[in-house]
Amino acid sequence: MSGTSEGPVPRAAQGPGAGRPEVTQRDQRRPDLSELRDYRAAFAAAALPMAVVDLRGQIVRPNDALGGLLGADPAALAGQPAADLVGLSSDGATWRAYNEVLRGTRPRLRCTRRLKHADGRPLWAEVTVVPMGDPAAGADRVLLSVADVGERRELSERLRHLRTHDPVTRLPNRALFLERLAAALETTAPRESPRAGDGTGPPHGRIGLCYLDIDGFQAVNDTLGHHTGDRLLAAVAGRLTECAETGGHRAGGHLVARLGGDEFAILVEDSSGTGQLTELARSVLAALQRPFEVSGHRVSVSASIGVVERSSAGASATALMQAADTTLYWAKADGRARWTLFDPERNAHRMTRQALSSTLRPAVERGEFTLEYQPLVGMADGVVRGVEALVRWNHPRFGLLAPSRFVPIAEEDGTIVQLGRWVLRTACRQARRWQLEHPGEPALFISVNVAVRQLRDSDLVADVAEILTETGLEPGLLQLELTESAVMGSSGRPLRVLQALSDMGVRIAIDDFGTGYSNLAYLSRLPVSVLKLDGSFVRGFRYEDGARPSPADETIVEAMVQLAHRLGLTVTAECVETSGQAERLRRIGCDTGQGWLYSRAVAPERIAELIGTGTRPREG
Template identity: 85%
Template structure:
């Protein structure tokens, strides 16, 4: 039976005109008997299927139209239970409303029911029940009318189908997809004999969310007509893959969500394996060329795969996870599927949280600087320090630069943050100089991002800070990555030349990991090379490790050539005395690493001024 709707109406009167009354044996004027006979004739001949029902719910008098509607002799309907005849199931709301009309507690009942003709075909009927008269205990009779609304229902279903399906691919559209998804997460259908569904019992749901790589190029070059035909062909292959899934217990829903986005909903998943196998089959199917409108087209798909328990999952949660995973698949290179990873998503969410609070954090002063000593290799005396920024985040604690500097570079906050680091570091270096006038002044090394070099007036910023703090330009070293310096031309090169002309030293950080073009260095205003730690780690003798002869040879050659170009060399990541001794013999000028000190607060650097390093 279908859904039920009851419609109250003003209470019907008890006049004879309400329905065909029973003719009694009581003597009445001839004109009244004649009128009653006319009513009975009209009732029998009416085109609307009707029946008179007694207070017990039994059919007393059906008309011919009712027999015709049900495909049976009207006489066989007399005495039948009217509620069963029109499909009012026990305990249903429609049955309760009908019973209330029989008792006189309700003026009308109306419900749309799905009936069956005698020949087996289904039909939809609008059933209406109203009282015909009554006494103290309720109506003597009620009038049952049954209107055939099959054509109206069919039209409504056709309109719903059009509204719920994509005209290009004939697949369910976004509206129907979310209707099915919501139903699957809320109240999955019961199997025969199964107990009521409980999400805690372990029901699972899966989703393959994909879009077509290269589809835009097809639309742009061959036109939307060809693009539409390609989408229809893709829909066919997706449907074939869904139907061929050996693990399915029911029909998967394949839908077009819009543009070149599709989804395959698995609302009774057997686990991650089922979803990943389905994704693999989709990739394989779509990688086969399509013959469309005289063109042989090759496309692929990026697929986000999500599989999880129904318990605690909402449609919004599932779609957000699918959208994120699809983005990963595309970002990882396209033409692949990617499974949702909770840890990766947590890192992404943390990154988003950091991004949204980064700029306000600069304004609130949540950043601090620590300083790592740069030590002379020959005498192990601290010559300078590198300023390293930390974020004292109110939620995540003290964060290292690797956690937030890449984000700051992406959104441009690095320019504002970089100015703060430069000013704070120079002030601290000048303070050390003033507090220890009899000791050689420490130089301060500050990292500069590529975006600072290109998007800000770095020369003006440096000049302003040096004038404000009184720090000599020769005591400021700016570190840039090798990839940022190599190939510099135009404005970036002019910036470096202007800074060098001011007396500021330029250092290349992590040297040896990028271009390693030493010849190009002769044309750049560079003063210092900082060897990447990956070379230094090859010098270890401790813990049974053997040094790498190749690393030693490369480092020695770079040091010698750098010195011939008038550059000094700093070795990063020096951790052992064995590494330090070998680097000293090779000719490295300064060293930096845990052997000497980790990055520490400025107070600790104050204790080291004029003395040998802690590792010495």
């Protein structure tokens, strides 16, 4: 049978709009009155406080929940400014954002406000304002809703308190302290004072820190246990808080925090000056020195306190904490149980020392060091017998540095072993060069300073043997100088090293003799060949500048020279500056002299000019 079917068109044969519901005029119109009544009923009965607000910001229709929240008849709220009822006009940023929503230029406003409930209790509420309908089509109403977020906020506050407070002492922790410090630096700005500059009014725009740790706390932990240690920390926190409240010029006193371990800090915002901080430090020190009763034990501790006080202008939290940490280190290094005030000059010296320490080892590898030589002259004839090698550092930033600037640092970090080996090799090579260049003259001996760490941390005997072989210098032309304090306590390995060097033929000299232990019993045990008298004795021989020489110094020097000669030792006098000193030292019996009378430390070329000649005395 042919023809067209009158039945429904199969779905596969339908066009692009197949299967979609037909859009009628009824679907495009607004809800009918019954639907509106349903919406309004739901709105009025909703538990969430809400209100419809017109574009002027006035309430058009509040629900019952909003009336209950504010303690007012909902009908009486109509026509009132919504912003005033829920605090949207309390700050500029929120007020501007609210008006942008009303104008349709902002899609939403959400903020937290502290309101007052109808029953009188405070209420933390999240206020939301959104357009009703499509903003692009020009919505003529906005919906305001108010959600109680008190429990959520309380939980957030509890979590924040746990994150920002120390559980043992209940004090603010490091994170909160640094947050408060940064905020104080931002808000503490210099202000004009009617008495500014007359010395009577307090300076404004300043900030201060007392940074401390507990001396002896580790011993409490080790002997009485961590439980007692925690109780002690809590007791310390209590006393610090008392000091801060007593010394605070603002309500609530100063901020006390535990930064970790046994470290605490007190922040003084808007400090009135150094005097306020030092007085606070004194009170803290006195409070902590009183015994504590914890866990049935009577515990005595003290504190080391670093004090920093400065203008907040240009200061940073990082710089303040670094200064406080440095000053606390000074307090501990100075003997503990004290407070120390930040000293810019001392800090500059520390920074320079730190800069030298960080570049010392690479400087040895880069060859930034050089040697100068100071003559050792025979007192009887004025002829140069030997030279002392003195190392200098050609620092690219600080210029030519004397040994006193960097040798102590090298001894601390161990670089002295590497540097000392370079000095020894360079000095022996130079001594051998002089010997070869002047074969007809008596060879000069070379004297090299050796640090005690070289005796302990390196194979000095092997180094010396290798260098003497490498340079061809005879062992008898090498003299190693050690300070009296290093030599006089020698035993064990250091003593065996000195003995091996002496057996090799190397001469051992004691430098600065007479200022250290001066234990003469050691002279009979140690393989010493030379005593170098400290310059403080020689200076007492001067008649110049109206000063009379010290008879005691001359008697002591004479006795030491006689003793040394009886033991078969030679004596060198350091710091000889005048011909008068030289004459008396010669008369007493000193063998050699060293000092500005003869020559300062000079380059090796200048020493070559003096070989085989008598030095002409120069008044220094």
